[in-house]
Amino acid sequence: MATDGLSDKEVKNKEAGEKPAIKAKETAKTPETTKTQQQLIYVGPNLPGGRLSRFRVFKEGIPSYLDDIVKSNPDISRLIVPIEVFTAVLARVSTPGTIEHAAAQKLIERQGEA
Structure with a gap:
């Protein structure tokens, strides 16, 4: 039987139908993956001056x-x-009637006042 680079213990477990043990280093999260910020998107109206446009995506937070x-x-x-x-x-x-609708409407009204 080919061992495919497995240790004796892993071969015995495989033959017995047991699932291989997951090594701690494989499951541990690195600091880079835990500190990455999620991608965000702005869904409000375009703001004057081009500083913030609708559907602008932020890859590393605001x-x-x-x-x-x-x-x-x-x-x-x-x-x-x-x-x-x-x-x-x-x-x-x-x-x-939603919070998001009210927020977008307030921004639109403020643009009209400016």
């Missing part, structure tokens, strides 16, 4: 150049969401 906008308009942070929930949040932006 960039620091947007800190002042996010602090002055808390509704923006409600509209920057993980890519994984993009479709659901986009639907709520279009649905009256």
Whole structure:
């Protein structure tokens, strides 16, 4: 029988029908994988001046150049969401009565005032 580079113990376990033990180093997460930030997308209206446009994707979190906008308009942070929930949040932006819809409407109204 070919051992395919397996140790004697692994060969015996394989013959007995046992699943191979997972080595600790294979399952341990490295600091690089645990500290990566998820991709985010902005689903609100375009903001004047081109600083933030609808469907803008952020690969490493919200960039620091947007800190002042996010602090002055808390509704923006409600509209920057993980890519994984993009479709659901986009639907709520279009649905009256949702938090996301209200946040988008406030941003649109502020643009009209400016």
